[in-house]
Amino acid sequence: MTTRVDGGVDSGVVRAARLDATGVRGPGLPDAPAVVDALLAVQGQELQPALWGLSRRVAPSSRPGRAALNAALADGELLRTHVLRPTWHLVRPRDARWLLELSAPRVERLMASTERSWDLGDLGPGTDAVAAAVADGPRTRTQIRAELVARGVLDPDAPGLAFTQMLMHAELQRLVISGPPPAGRELQHQSYAAFDDRVPAGYGPLGERFDADAAVVELWRRYLPGRGFATLNDLRLWADVTVRDLRPALAALTDGGEVVQVPGAGELEGLTLVATAATADRWLGGGDPAPGDDDGTAPVADLLQAYDELLMSYRETRHVVLDPALPPPDRAGAYVHSLAVDGIVAGRWRWPAGRTALDVQWLRDPTPAERAALDVAVADLGTYLD
Structure with a gap:
């Protein structure tokens, strides 16, 4: 099988492939x-x-609302x-244990720099106390802090940062993970549960034992089908894995x-873009035609x-969904979310409070046609929230 395609791929094809691969377009998945x-x-x-972003990627016939998510x-x-990375995902x-084993050491090194700058001292003993706090069942942040x-x-x-860092270390050490919310409350009221109570034994697709080299290969295998075309640096910055580790696997x-x-x-x-053979065959090899920007x-x-994956899965090539004549999304203030038209960011919005x-x-x-398209999207969001 050909391992390198000589014909170049431009931003229009890449954007269309990403809309499809990330699930923003297409028939949707079962749940x-x-x-x-x-x-x-x-x-x-x-x-x-x-x-909400997950819901939009589910097939319309079975698309869940907020309560189901x-x-x-x-x-x-x-x-x-x-x-x-030092952020929520x-x-x-089945993927939690191997992903944490792969990425935790680098995340903890980044956290150590923050802790030194804040002079937080040794937070190590706190992780055992966090684990003890959830030993008899899930606890909220407030309950764990009191403990x-x-x-x-x-x-x-x-x-507050000291407590937050303790919780993060306990997560990275695979002692705790997200638990169910307090009765009747959504998960913005974060709770934690014992890691082994929520995560199956073993390392998912890697089997019973963790192997770092196999984990990086699996990272490529799982990242690319859901991203279309991406560069090595896109994955490096998304997963915070070094080029030295990514190159041999690639x-x-x-x-x-x-x-x-x-x-x-x-x-x-x-730039050199990487895709699965199936993705390249589809978009470059005479399969389904790639729609143009004006079809x-x-x-x-x-x-x-x-932080939609259409935006955050790429760093080096994120610009293919940005209009060079417009300011890029800055996530400043309340208007942190992006409005895209035909896959190109054209505005921003804030999450509705109440009604x-x-x-x-x-x-x-x-x-006028774009305003009408926004009306459709707003109606879909209303249905989801209700």
């Missing part, structure tokens, strides 16, 4: 856990908007923890014909959560 399976990990510090978290079908239970203070592990006047997958490497064209010239169809508007109308700020003047 939200299947979406997270397909994407491996979904950034989720803005939790309720992140769940929160139930999936409460039941442990989806888990939320700090993994890959949604993952499937740590009672044990003398945490000074009652300590800055070479092995390329030599085996599982992935192809394609030169960029146009504004992507000078005569009505525009489609997407209310993307601030208030959705507040959208266009970054340019929309056409």
Whole structure:
């Protein structure tokens, strides 16, 4: 099988492939856990908007509402923890252990720098106390903090960051992970449960034992199908894995014909993009035609959560979904979420509070057809929230 495609791939094809691969377009998947399976990990510090993003990737005939998504978290079908980078991600239970084993050492080194700058001292003893606090069942952050203070592990006047760092260390050491919310409350009221109570034994696709080299190969195998075309640096910055570790795994997958490497064209010239063989065959090999930016169809508007994988899965090539004439998303203030039209960011919006109308700020003047497309997206969000 060909392992390198000589013809270049431009931003229009890359954007269309990404819309399809990340699930923003296409028929959708059976349910939200299947979406997270397909994407491996979904950034989720803005939790309720992140769940909305999952819902949009489910087939319309079975698309879940907000209550169903929160139930999936409460039941442990989806888990939320700090993994890959020092930020929240949604993952499937079978992937939690190997992803944490792979990424925790680097995340903890980054956290150590923060702790030194804040002069937080040794937070190590706190992790055992966190584990003890959830030994008899899930506990909220408030309950865990009170337990740590009672044990003398945490000074009652300590800055909130000290407690947060203790919790993160306990997550990274695979002692705790997200638990069900208090009765009747959504998961913005974060709770924690014992890790082994929510995560199956073993290392998921790696088997019973963890192997670092195999984990990096698996990372490539799981990242690429859900991302379309991406560069090595896109994955490096998404997963915070070194180039030194990523290159051998990429070479092995390329030599085996599982992935192809394609030169960029146009504004992507000078870059090498990587895709699965199936993705390359589809978009470059005479399969389904790649739609152009102006194919005569009505525009489609997407209310993307601030950290949607269409935006966050790429760093080196994120610009393919940005309009160079507009300011990039800055996630400043309340308007942290992005409005995209035909896959290109054209505005920003804030999550509605209560029954208030959705507040959208266009970054340019929309056409009447684009306003109509936004109305459709807003109606879909209303249905989800209700």
